[in-house]
Amino acid sequence: MFRILLLLAGLLLSACGNQLANSGEGPLILSERAVKQLQTWQGKERLTDLTLAVDRHSRSMFATHCNVGAGNCLDDSGLRAVEGCERGGLFECSVIVYQEEIVWDGPIYVRNHDARQSIPYHGRWPAKLSSQKAGDIAATLIVANGNRYVEGLMPGETCSSSVQPRNQSGGAFAITCPGGPIYTGTYQASGGDNIVRGTGTDTAGEEVRFSIDLNAGQGLEPYSRYR
Incomplete structure (x- = not known):
């Protein structure tokens, strides 16, 4: 089932460019600290299916992922990452990285x-x-x-x-x-x-x-x- 979900997600990204249900769009300005956190997560070799959500003003960031060899992971199109980033409604977050790829629809x-x-x-x-x-x-x-x-x-x-x-x-x-x-x-x-x-x-x-x-x-x- 997980492989089917991944295939569907890949088809969605291919058909709609950068569009993903929970991805952000428009120009985004990140702080240097947010970029360092982003690069740190992207550099973790023992992780797979990395998804990152970020607040537009770099006030919050949240990641979901699987450990290599851990088995099936829940593919939710970034919903868990967005909810974790928003911290109960304190911030307005969108997905910036989905399955290791930056998917933000904008510069x-x-x-x-x-x-x-x-x-x-x-x-x-x-x-x-x-x-x-x-x-x-x-x-x-x-x-x-x-x-x-x-x-x-x-x-x-x-x-x-x-x-x-x-x-x-x-x-x-x-x-x-x-x-x-x-x-x-x-x-x-x-x-x-x-x-x-x-x-x-x-x-x-x-x-x-x-x-x-x-x-x-x-x-x-x-x-x-x-x-």
């Missing part, structure tokens, strides 16, 4: 405590790189559990990326493409239009401009190849 950010800046943690955002030589190149920033990638800068290749927040609206960035250019520079987030704009140079010293549209962020589909 997720983490609030950097020192810089007081929210940066992408899980999802995809449209981006653009511009230079005098290459012109405008449409790209996509993909972030999976805090690991950053950029697609579209080189045909058939995925570039890695990193950011270092420095204050409430700015910081440094780097984009490294396999066998190709490395872009480094600084970025500034505009509070007015919610677009991050960066300027820098590539390995040849040519000036480049980079932008990310945070307004158009989306959730990352479950079972993505990105980790």
